[in-house]
Amino acid sequence: MGAEAAMTQDEHEPGAAGPGAGAGTRPEDDPGRGVLVAFGRQLKLLRVQAGLDRSEFGKRTGYAPQSVASFEQGRRIPPARFIDSADEALGAGGVLKALKDEVARAQYPAFFRDMARLEARAIGLSVYANHAVPGLLQTAEYAGAVFRIQRPLLEDEVIEQRLTARMTRQEIFTRRPAPLLSFVVEEVVLRKPIGGREVLRGQLERILLAGQNRNVEIQVMPTDREDHAALDGPFTVIETADGKRLAYTEVQEDSRMYSGHRKVHELESRYSILRSQALTPCESLAFVEDLLGVG
Incomplete structure (x- = not known):
C-alpha cells in the first residue's frame, strides 16, 4: 500500500487513504x-x-x-x-x-508512517505477532535478515534506512514515563531461523533481556493450544496519552488504523482472551530459556 494507513470503521480521517x-x-x-x-x-x-x-x-x-x-x-x-x-x-x-x-x-514505508507516529507517543501497546518477532523486539541482525529476504528485493540503501528506523523505534524502551508494553508471540515464530541459527539465538537472548523490564510482558502462544482467539492474523492495540484507543492491522503491506469503538473493543477483547490462552510471562521466559538450552 503506497499511502498512509487507512482510518476505517466508525471514523474515517479526512484525507486518509481508503482501502487499496x-x-x-x-x-x-x-x-x-x-x-x-x-x-x-x-x-x-x-x-x-x-x-x-x-x-x-x-x-x-x-x-x-x-x-x-x-x-x-x-x-x-x-x-x-x-x-x-x-x-x-x-x-x-x-x-x-x-x-x-x-x-x-519518511524513513518508514508509507503504509507504516501513521503507526510509527502513534507508537512513538503511546502509553500502552498490545502486540500480537504470528509471522516474525515484533519489530520492537528485533535485534539489528534479525531485522536486517527480515529486510534482505523480502520480495521483491529491496535496494541496499532502503534496507539501511529501514534498519535504522526499526532500531530507532526501540527507543520506546528507554522512554520516561515508561509505556506499558505487552507482546503475545506464536511459538513457531521463536523457532523460525530467520537469518540463521546464530541470528535466531541472538534474537531469543534479546527477548529474554526485554522481558526483564518491569513495563514489558512477553507471552508465548504454544502451537499445541486447541483454543486460539486470533486466527485472523496479527494486530496491535494502541493507547494514547489523551485516553484514545486505536487498533492497527497490517498484511502484505496493506494497513488499517481503526478508531471506531466497536472494532477497537473487538480487538481489545480478542487480545485479552489471547493472553489468557498463552503461557504466562514467567512461563514464557522459561520457555525461551529452554529453546536456548539454558533453562
Whole structure:
C-alpha cells in the first residue's frame, strides 16, 4: 500500500487513504519521497546562500561531501543529528529543525508512517505477532535478515534506512514515563531461523533481556493450544496519552488504523482472551530459556 494507513470503521480521517489506496504507485509518488526532496532543496539553498561548498559544509557538520550530496538530492534520509548541526552551521534559525519530524517519518514505508507516529507517543501497546518477532523486539541482525529476504528485493540503501528506523523505534524502551508494553508471540515464530541459527539465538537472548523490564510482558502462544482467539492474523492495540484507543492491522503491506469503538473493543477483547490462552510471562521466559538450552 503506497499511502498512509487507512482510518476505517466508525471514523474515517479526512484525507486518509481508503482501502487499496496506493495500488500501482511509483516510488516517486510516495509522499515521504516528496518530503525528502523538499528538505534537500531547502538545505542546498541555505548552503549556497551561506557561501559553503559541500566539502566545507561537510566538515562543519561531520559528514562527507558525498553524504551531503545525497541529502540534498533526497536520496538518503538525513539523521536528526545532521539536521541539528546543519541548522546551526547555516544559521537557519530553526527552519531545518522544523522539518525534523516529517523527515524522520519518511524513513518508514508509507503504509507504516501513521503507526510509527502513534507508537512513538503511546502509553500502552498490545502486540500480537504470528509471522516474525515484533519489530520492537528485533535485534539489528534479525531485522536486517527480515529486510534482505523480502520480495521483491529491496535496494541496499532502503534496507539501511529501514534498519535504522526499526532500531530507532526501540527507543520506546528507554522512554520516561515508561509505556506499558505487552507482546503475545506464536511459538513457531521463536523457532523460525530467520537469518540463521546464530541470528535466531541472538534474537531469543534479546527477548529474554526485554522481558526483564518491569513495563514489558512477553507471552508465548504454544502451537499445541486447541483454543486460539486470533486466527485472523496479527494486530496491535494502541493507547494514547489523551485516553484514545486505536487498533492497527497490517498484511502484505496493506494497513488499517481503526478508531471506531466497536472494532477497537473487538480487538481489545480478542487480545485479552489471547493472553489468557498463552503461557504466562514467567512461563514464557522459561520457555525461551529452554529453546536456548539454558533453562
